[in-house]
Structure formats: C-alpha cells, structure tokens
Amino acid sequence: MNSYIFVEQLDIMTISQNLTNIQKTIPKGVTLVAVSKTKPVSDIQEAYDAGQRVFGENKIQEMVAKYDELPKDISWHMIGHLQSNKVKYMAHFVDLIHGIDSFSTLQEINKQAKKHNRIINCLLQYKIAQEDSKFGLSQEEINNILNSYDYKNMENIKIVGLMGMASFVDDEIQIREEFKSLKIFYDQLKDQHTQFSTISMGMSGDYPLAIQEGSNMIRVGSAIFGNRNYTK
Ligand SMILES: *Cc1c(COP(=O)(O)O)cnc(C)c1O
Numbered sequence: 001m002n003s004y005i006f007v008e009q010l011d012i013m014t015i016s017q018n019l020t021n022i023q024k025t026i027p028k029g030v031t032l033v034a035v036s037k038t039k040p041v042s043d044i045q046e047a048y049d050a051g052q053r054v055f056g057e058n059k060i061q062e063m064v065a066k067y068d069e070l071p072k073d074i075s076w077h078m079i080g081h082l083q084s085n086k087v088k089y090m091a092h093f094v095d096l097i098h099g100i101d102s103f104s105t106l107q108e109i110n111k112q113a114k115k116h117n118r119i120i121n122c123l124l125q126y127k128i129a130q131e132d133s134k135f136g137l138s139q140e141e142i143n144n145i146l147n148s149y150d151y152k153n154m155e156n157i158k159i160v161g162l163m164g165m166a167s168f169v170d171d172e173i174q175i176r177e178e179f180k181s182l183k184i185f186y187d188q189l190k191d192q193h194t195q196f197s198t199i200s201m202g203m204s205g206d207y208p209l210a211i212q213e214g215s216n217m218i219r220v221g222s223a224i225f226g227n228r229n230y231t232k
Helices: 002-012 015-025 041-049 060-069 084-090 103-115 139-146 172-192 207-212
Strands: 031-035 054-057 075-078 096-100 120-125 157-163 198-200 217-220
Touching: 015 031, 015 041, 041 060, 054 060, 060 075, 060 084, 084 103, 096 103, 096 157, 103 120, 103 157, 120 139, 120 198, 139 157, 139 172, 157 172, 172 198, 172 207, 198 217, 207 217
Parallel strands: 031 054, 031 217, 054 075, 075 096, 096 120, 120 157, 157 198
Antiparallel strands: none
C-alpha cells in the first residue's frame, strides 16, 4: 500500500515542474541539456512549451526523426557514442557533438559539415572514470589531436571543450575526484586553446556535484522525463 502511494506521488510531478525545479537550483552560466533519448516527441514538446530549447539524444537516427517533427529553434546535441557512417544524417542541423573519442570521427564530421557549409562545434570525451567500460580519450591523445597539423587544417569543425562521465558508483568522493580531474585538465587546455568554452559534466544523479566542481553544461534525462523504459 505504502509503495503504491509513493509511486503515485512521483507520477504527479510533470516534466515542466521537474524542469522548473532543476532550473531553480542551477547557477546562471550553466547550460541544461535535457536528455530526451527514448522519450516520445510529446514529452519533448512539453519541455519545449515550458521554455526548454536544448535537447540531447544519443542515437543519430532517433535525433533526426525528432528534429523533423519538432520546432526548428531547438538546439540539438548529440551526446552518444558516434557511428561515423551516420554523421551525414545530422550534419545539417546538429549544434554540438559531445562524445568525440577518435580522430577519424572528427575527420568525418569535418567532411560532412563542409557539404553543408557549416562549422560544427565538438567536445572531446576525456576518460575520467576508472571503469574500463567507458569510452574516452587520454590526456595524451587529446593533446595529440589538438596540436595536430591535420586538426588545424579542418575548417568545418571547432573543438570547444571537453565532456566526461563519472563512474557509476555511490562513492561521492570518487565522483568528485573524477570531476576535479576533468576540470583541471580543461583549465590547462583553455589556457592554450582560446576557443575552449564548454565543460560538459554531470547527469541526473551527480549534476549538483559536477556544478560544484566547475561544470558549465549538464546533461540531465531521467530527473526531467522520468525513468527510461528500454524494453518498449
Ligand atoms: C543518458 C545520458 C545522460 C542522461 O542520463 P540521466 O541519468 O538520465 O540524467 C547523460 N549523458 C549521457 C552521455 C547519456 O548517455
């Protein structure tokens, strides 16, 4: 009986209420990316009607389908691991690509952006988590990309910062350390690369910590739209 009441109370919170509550707690200067992966267009429209304009998806085809249906002033962010052969489908509209973890992906984005005469903003994914399962580049790999002749000759992409994902653990100290290491490396790079502006870290479970540690872009899904159901 008790658990039934609890579930019902959670359901009462609407998407727009969740958004308002989160917006109230995040400082100015921190961009909220509403992660709408697996959620229907109607949910995104509800968030849009509440004023949200930045949305994140992790599958290119899903993002393209939603882009086609929804208002065109939405800023779409690709936050998932990229398959190079699908970059072409989003090159005409994607605003920021968060999870770049290879030079070849960067080359493909540059090539596709050129076809549309655009410059696409990108973030390199720095591997901060101790877990092996996470994607991401080492400091050395990131430095190699940023200082490479090939990157300097790419006219249709701009690397504007770093993205990172902390380990899925309950240990707040470990998560904080991982965010700290991302911020330190970001600050170091920002000194040499003046186009750096964005440090994307923090999700539903850890965004308050990420903001305390210097994040200026958080990617929040379930705390806005509710839990995802992957079996549907
Ligand atoms: C799904 C996802 C998020 C959002 O996760 P929540 O825990 O639902 O907030 C953030 N970043 C990335 C890269 C994701 O894939």
